[in-house]
Amino acid sequence: xxxxxxxxxxxxxxxxxxxxxxxxxxxxxxxxxxxxxxxxxxxxxxxxxxxxxxxxxxxxxxxxxxxxxxxxxxxxxxxxxxxxxxxxxxxxxxxxxxxxxxxxxxxxxxxxxxxxxxxxxxxxxxxxxxxxxxxxxxxxxxxxxxxxxxxxxxxxxxxxxxxxxxxxxxxxxxxxxxxxxxxxxxxxxxxxxxxxxxxxxxxxxxxxxxxxxxxxxxxxxxxxxxxxxxxxxxxxxxxxxxxxxxxxxxxxxxxxxxxxxxxxxxxxxxxxxxxxxxxxxxxxxxxxxxxxxxxxxxxxxxxxxxxxxxxxxxxxxxxxxxxxxxxxxxxxxxxxxxxxxxxxxxxxxxxxxxxxxxxxxxxxxxxxxxxxxxxxxxxxxxxxxxxxxxxxxxxxxxxxxxxxxxxxxxxxxxxxxxxxxxxxxxxxxxxxxxxxxxxxxxxxxxxxxxxxxxxxxxxxxxxxxxxxxxxxxxxxxxxxxxxxxxxxxxxxxxxxxxxxxxxxxxxxxxxxxxxxxxxxxxxxxxxxxxxxxxxxxxxxxxxxxxxxxxxxxxxxxxxxxxxxxxxxxxxxxxxxxxxxxxxxxxxxxxxxxxxxxxxxxxxxxxxxxxxxxxxxxxxxxxxxxxxxxxxxxxxxxxxxxxxxxxxxxxxxxxxxxxxxxxxxxxxxxxxxxxxxxxxxxxxxxxxxxxxxxxxxxxxxxxxxxxxxxxxxxxxxxxxxxxxxxxxxxxxxxxxxxxxxxxxxxxxxxxxxxxxxxxxxxxxxxxxxxxxxxxxxxxxxxxxxxxxxxxxxxxxxxxxxxxxxxxxxxxxxxxxxxxxxxxxxxxxxxxxxxxxxxxxxxxxxxxxxxxxxxx
Numbered sequence: 001x002x003x004x005x006x007x008x009x010x011x012x013x014x015x016x017x018x019x020x021x022x023x024x025x026x027x028x029x030x031x032x033x034x035x036x037x038x039x040x041x042x043x044x045x046x047x048x049x050x051x052x053x054x055x056x057x058x059x060x061x062x063x064x065x066x067x068x069x070x071x072x073x074x075x076x077x078x079x080x081x082x083x084x085x086x087x088x089x090x091x092x093x094x095x096x097x098x099x100x101x102x103x104x105x106x107x108x109x110x111x112x113x114x115x116x117x118x119x120x121x122x123x124x125x126x127x128x129x130x131x132x133x134x135x136x137x138x139x140x141x142x143x144x145x146x147x148x149x150x151x152x153x154x155x156x157x158x159x160x161x162x163x164x165x166x167x168x169x170x171x172x173x174x175x176x177x178x179x180x181x182x183x184x185x186x187x188x189x190x191x192x193x194x195x196x197x198x199x200x201x202x203x204x205x206x207x208x209x210x211x212x213x214x215x216x217x218x219x220x221x222x223x224x225x226x227x228x229x230x231x232x233x234x235x236x237x238x239x240x241x242x243x244x245x246x247x248x249x250x251x252x253x254x255x256x257x258x259x260x261x262x263x264x265x266x267x268x269x270x271x272x273x274x275x276x277x278x279x280x281x282x283x284x285x286x287x288x289x290x291x292x293x294x295x296x297x298x299x300x301x302x303x304x305x306x307x308x309x310x311x312x313x314x315x316x317x318x319x320x321x322x323x324x325x326x327x328x329x330x331x332x333x334x335x336x337x338x339x340x341x342x343x344x345x346x347x348x349x350x351x352x353x354x355x356x357x358x359x360x361x362x363x364x365x366x367x368x369x370x371x372x373x374x375x376x377x378x379x380x381x382x383x384x385x386x387x388x389x390x391x392x393x394x395x396x397x398x399x400x401x402x403x404x405x406x407x408x409x410x411x412x413x414x415x416x417x418x419x420x421x422x423x424x425x426x427x428x429x430x431x432x433x434x435x436x437x438x439x440x441x442x443x444x445x446x447x448x449x450x451x452x453x454x455x456x457x458x459x460x461x462x463x464x465x466x467x468x469x470x471x472x473x474x475x476x477x478x479x480x481x482x483x484x485x486x487x488x489x490x491x492x493x494x495x496x497x498x499x500x501x502x503x504x505x506x507x508x509x510x511x512x513x514x515x516x517x518x519x520x521x522x523x524x525x526x527x528x529x530x531x532x533x534x535x536x537x538x539x540x541x542x543x544x545x546x547x548x549x550x551x552x553x554x555x556x557x558x559x560x561x562x563x564x565x566x567x568x569x570x571x572x573x574x575x576x577x578x579x580x581x582x583x584x585x586x587x588x589x590x591x592x593x594x595x596x597x598x599x600x601x602x603x604x605x606x607x608x609x610x611x612x613x614x615x616x617x618x619x620x621x622x623x624x625x626x627x628x629x630x631x632x633x634x635x636x637x638x639x640x641x642x643x644x645x646x647x648x649x650x651x652x653x654x655x656x657x658x659x660x661x662x663x664x665x666x667x668x669x670x671x672x673x674x675x676x677x678x679x680x681x682x683x684x685x686x687x688x689x690x691x692x693x694x695x696x697x698x699x700x701x702x703x704x705x706x707x708x709x710x711x712x713x714x715x716x717x718x719x720x721x722x723x724x725x726x727x728x729x730x731x732x733x734x735x736x737x738x739x740x741x742x743x744x745x746x747x748x749x750x751x752x753x754x755x756x757x758x759x760x761x762x763x764x765x766x767x768x769x770x771x772x773x774x775x776x777x778x779x780x781x782x783x784x785x786x787x788x789x790x791x792x793x794x795x796x797x798x799x800x801x802x803x804x805x806x807x808x809x810x811x812x813x814x815x816x817x818x819x820x821x822x823x824x825x826x827x828x829x830x831x832x833x834x835x836x837x838x839x840x841x842x843x844x845x846x847x848x849x850x851x852x853x854x
Contacts, residue, residue, distance in 0.1 A: 035111070035126040039084055043095070043107025045426060047401055048127040049087050050111050050120055050154035050164060051080045055285065057114040073114035079315075079390075080156060082345065083178065084110050086391040087153060089344045090398035101406050109149060113160055115285060120160035124167040127152055150431045151176060151401045153394060157283060157309075158182030158229040165191050172429040176400060178393035181308065182228045183236055186453035193432055195454040197396040198333060199483075201233040203458035204308060207331050207481040208279060209240035210491050211462070212305065218246050218531045219512040220305075221275040223266070225286040226253040233307065234281045245548075247512065247531035249275040256286045263293040271300055277510040279305045284313050295321040303501040303508045306330030311463050312389055317473040326467045327501040331460035331481060333389040336444045341388070341395075387475070396448060404434040458483040466499045518545050519565035521552045538565040541728055557724050558731060571724070575733040576639050576801040576808075583639050586808050593632035593815055600823050601625040607830050610837045619691060620671070623698065624664035624822070630657035631815040635808045647718040647735035652709040654811060655746035659705035661818060662753040662784075663698040668822075669760045669777050670697070705749055712742030723800075732800040751788060757781050780821030787814045 038053060054073030062068045091106045111123035127149050151174040155161045161180035168175050169191055176195045177185075183202040185194050212220060222238065224230035230253065238248055250273055252266045267290075270278060280287065287310050294300060304325055311330030316322050346369075355369040408430050439449040450456060462479030479493035500508055516522050516535035521544055523536045538544055538552035543561045555561055555568035562569050577583050604621060607613050613621065634657050637650035671694065716739035723732035737743035758781035791810040798806045829836045 035122060037109040037126075038112045039088065039108065039110035041088075041107045043091075043105040045104060045405065046107040046109055046149045047087075047091065047398065048109050048111070048149035048152040049084065050113050050123045050127075050152060050160075051084050052077055052115040052156055052160075053080050053084060053110075053112040054114045057116045057119055071114070071116075071119065073112055073119075077115075082391055083156065083394045085345055086338070086341065086388075086394045087398055089338075089341055090395045092344075093340070094398070094402050100402055101409070104405075104409070106402065113155055117160050117163045120155050121163040121167055124152065124164040128167060128171065128173065147171075147173065147428065150174070150405065150426055150428050151435075153178065153397045153401075155180060156390075157227070158185060158232075159227045161185065161194075162191075162228060165194055169193050172432050174401070174404075174428060174432045174435050176397040176435075178397050179309075179390055180229075182232045184228055184232045186455060188453060191454075193428075195397075195400070195435055195450050197393040197400065197448070197456055198390075199458035199460070200453070200455050201229070201307075202236055203481075203483055204331055204460065205233055205236035205281075206240045207458075207460055207491070208237055208281075208305060208307070209244045209246060210481075211329070211331070211493075212241060212246050212277065212279070213244040214491065214493065215507050216515075217277045217303075217508075217510040219249055219275045219510050219529075220246060220277045220279055221250045221252075221270060221273050222248050222279045222281065223252045223254060223290070224281040225283045226255040227283065227286070229283055229309070230281055230286070237279065237281060245531070247529040249273050249512070249529075254282065254286050254290055256289055258289065260293065263290055264297075266290070267293055267297050267300070270302065274512065275510050276301075276508050277303045277305060280310070281307045282310065284310045284316075287316075291316070291322055291325075294324065299324040299502075301502060303510065304328040304330075308332050308460070312387055312475055314387060317465065317475070320471075323467070323471075323473070324501075326465050326473055326503060327499050328465040329478075329498070330463055332463045332475075333393065334459055334461050335387060335389050335477075336392045336446075338388055338392060338395055339443075341391075392444075396442060396446075399440070399442065400435065400438055400448060400450075401431065403440045404431050404438045407438065408434045462493060464498050467503060515547050516544075516549065517547060517566075518543075518549070520544060521549050543568055558722070560729050571729060571731045573722075573731045573733050574727075574800050575641055576804045577641070578639055582801075582805055586805065586812070587636065587639060589812050590632050590635045590808075593812060593819065594629055597625055597629045597632060597819055600819070600827060601629075603827055603830060604823075607837070610830065612826050612829055612837045620664050620667050620694060620698070621823075624661060624668070624818075627657055627661035627664055628815055628819055631661055631811060635811045638804050638808050638811075642720040642733055642735045644719055647720055648713055650735065651718055651737065651743065651746065652713065655709055655750065656702065656705050658750050658811075658814075659753060660698070660702045661815075662750060662757060663701040665777055665781070665818065665822070666701070666753060666757040666760070667694045667698050669757055670694075673760060673763070701753065705746065708742070708745050708749060712739055712746065715739055716742065718743075726799055730800075734800070734803065747788075751785075754781055754784050754788070758785055776821050776825055780818045783817035783821065784814045787817065 053076070055075035055077045056073070058072040058074050060069070060071070087110065088108060091108055094100055095105050109127060111126060113120035113123055128147055152164065152168060153176050155164060155177060156179040158180045159182075161175070161177050162182075162185070165175055165185075172193055174193050174195065176197065178197055180196060181198055181201040181204065183200045183205075185191055185196070186200050186202070212218075220241075222234055224234035234251070238251075241248065250269055252269060254263070254266065282290070301324075304327070306328055308331055310316060311328065312332045316325065355367045405426070408426070436450065439447070441447050448456060458481070460481040461477045462481065464476045464478045465473050466476050468474055476497065478495075478497045479491070481491050483490060495507075500506065512529060512532040513522075513525075513534070516533070520535040520537050522533040524530050525532045525534060538561065541561055542552035542554055543565050544552050545566050552565070558571055559568035560571045561567070576586075578587060601622065604613050604618070604625070608618060630653070634650065634653040637646055637653060640646065718735045718738045721734055721736035723734055726732055758778065761775075761777035761781055787810050791806065794806045795803060795810075
């Protein structure tokens with residue numbers, strides 16, 4: 001039962017049929033004037049519809065002293081009239097089918113909303129209160145009857161649809177819209193009886209955001225209708241655009257009743273703005289006043305992005321003054337062909353205007369239809385079936401109700417076991433329940449079903465306005481947006497077929513700041529949008545390999561940024577190699593020292609029987625020359641790419657070779673001291689410190705160093721190490737000593753022997769002898785100690801390969817010091833002063849007969 005009690009004074013302008021409830025006789029009576037449908041036909045079951053067959057109402061000022069007159073409607077809308085005829089065509093097609101609702105005819109009641117929200121609500125009230133097909137308006141009837149319609153198709157925009165739902169929703173009357181796209185209507189708590197055969201603006205707004213981002217338009221202006229459709233759609237677009245990294249420079253809202261001054265101000269904002277792309281989320285009726293002002297002010301040279309409400313409006317494309325819209329892009333619903341609709345529309349036109357579109361039938365009708373009958377010179381949109389994007393949605397809405405009713409009848413028949421059911425058993429609530437579960441396939445091949453929000457699957461065509469050779473604007477499909485596809489295939493665009501604003505072939509540029517190339521990052525300008533930024537080069541060791549990167553990324557430890565800062569490349573590995581100049585020079589000095597030492601050994605071997613060679617134990621001299629050769633050669637192990645074996649070899653070979661060398665020098669020093677001590681009366685020192693003991697001393701001292709090295713290599717041996725901390729841009733490949741204690745123990749032991757040798761030689765430097773070797777040993781040890789003392793700070797502070805170079809230099813310098821200080825004087829006498837190479841000259845003027853054992 002529907003019971004409405006409305007104060008007619010407050011509902012000024014509403015002339016709907018009102019039924020008053022009398023509590024005594026339980027009957028209803030009509031108050032006020034009834035509102036009749038503009039098109040109607042009775043059937044076993046009726047379907048209601050609300051279209052804006054006229055574009056606007058002619059409002060009058062009411063005095064509220066008498067019943068208002070009916071509101072007149074003006075400006076006949078052929079597009080909406082085509083929607084109404086499409087509904088009638090679908091109903092007749094269903095009535096002629098034997099597989100859908102057999103034995104049941106569908107009727108219709110079509111009301112005109114006149115593009116007005118109050119008129120839309122009035123139409124809904126009329127449909128809710130209209131009597132059944134067997135009821136009479138003149139006689140009281142039961143108030144418990146059901147409405148004569150089981151569903152309402154309409155309206156063509158969101159705000160009037162919301163008004164209809166405010167009346168129909170509380171009574172579970174299904175409302176199926178073909179063109180109300182506001183996402184707010186998906187709210188199931190507020191609108192549980194709403195369905196639509198057109199996608200929600202949620203998907204269109206997301207599609208527009210992806211479209212704008214696809215073409216790199218990160219700086220746009222937006223204009224929306226000041227209505228539920230425009231405000232909600234634009235809010236969703238802006239949110240989606242922000243997620244895509246698109247910024248909005250300005251936002252304007254318009255309505256069809258806005259003054260010219262306000263529209264001119266809006267146009268000036270568009271012209272002054274730096275954004276060259278404007279998104280128009282505007283209803284067709286709201287857009288026309290703005291386009292008129294733009295046409296008068298001249299082409300603004302902007303790229304237009306439109307919503308589905310106007311992007312396929314033929315009346316805009318056919319108007320010459322709107323030629324600045326060429327190149328516009330936007331999403332529209334897929335176009336379909338409805339077989340038989342063109343003939344149906346023509347037949348209606350012929351009947352109304354008593355004319356014929358076919359010359360063969362002209363004789364019966366009298367005149368030939370021109371398509372401009374009583375249209376005041378406007379081109380006919382009524383019988384244009386080339387673009388049925390929206391009309392097909394009306395067609396689908398009718399079939400959705402029919403299939404739901406068919407499923408309902410089938411279930412009722414199966415439950416009752418009877419073939420016929422009374423019409424009075426059908427209620428809007430039953431149809432609503434079956435609409436939620438309906439699923440069918442249209443003859444176009446499209447599968448129709450509603451999700452939990454009453455929406456269908458979102459599929460859009462990308463439309464591009466292109467100017468033909470004759471100057472007319474046509475709609476070209478250049479892409480597709482399908483939410484049922486995978487994310488990477490949701491938006492498909494054929495950019496080669498597109499034309500842009502002004503007929504340009506290149507994509508317009510609309511950015512606040514130019515894109516930051518790889519190797520830079522975006523830095524937002526203070527107080528501005530995130531799309532307005534400066535491009536800051538990445539720091540050393542950081543890269544960005546994409547355009548418009550927000551951050552620079554650090555390279556891994558072993559990598560470094562290239563010159564352009566867009567790729568990480570392996571850091572150059574630095575070590576002292578044989579190929580570089582420093583390495584070649586050090587190798588030359590090492591080989592030179594080895595060669596000189598070998599020559600000295602040859603000279604000594606040739607003159608091994610001479611006094612100067614035999615003096616101070618020639619065996620220690622040859623062993624010293626051998627150890628010096630090892631010292632020169634061990635420096636070569638420090639050059640080249642460090643490996644596990646070379647790291648262990650270089651330090652142990654160096655330590656053992658030098659200890660052997662210093663042990664021999666120490667042995668020579670002790671021989672000198674013992675020899676002169678043997679000259680004292682009763683001394684038999686040389687008897688105890690003869691050659692065997694000298695060899696044992698050298699062997700024992702060297703064995704200690706070998707033991708230290710073995711322990712070092714066993715516990716924590718040296719190993720190759722990539723030093724990435726000293727320099728950021730290079731990797732230093734060096735030998736880590738492993739155990740610092742082991743390393744400094746080896747050096748410390750060498751230093752201990754060197755200091756001991758220096759002290760003993762210093763004490764023996766003034767002993768009587770024409771050729772006192774202790775003097776040269778003292779000087780050589782002084783050089784040795786000076787080199788290694790300065791080595792320590794230089795070694796610690798030198799970076800990278802220079803650390804190795806310092807160590808090699810210390811080895812070579814100390815080796816050359818020992819070689820020249822100890823053996824140069826002897827070679828000088830042997831080769832250049834052979835007359836001094838006699839025992840008498842070596843002994844000098846000493847009164848004692850000093851006998852030195854070989």
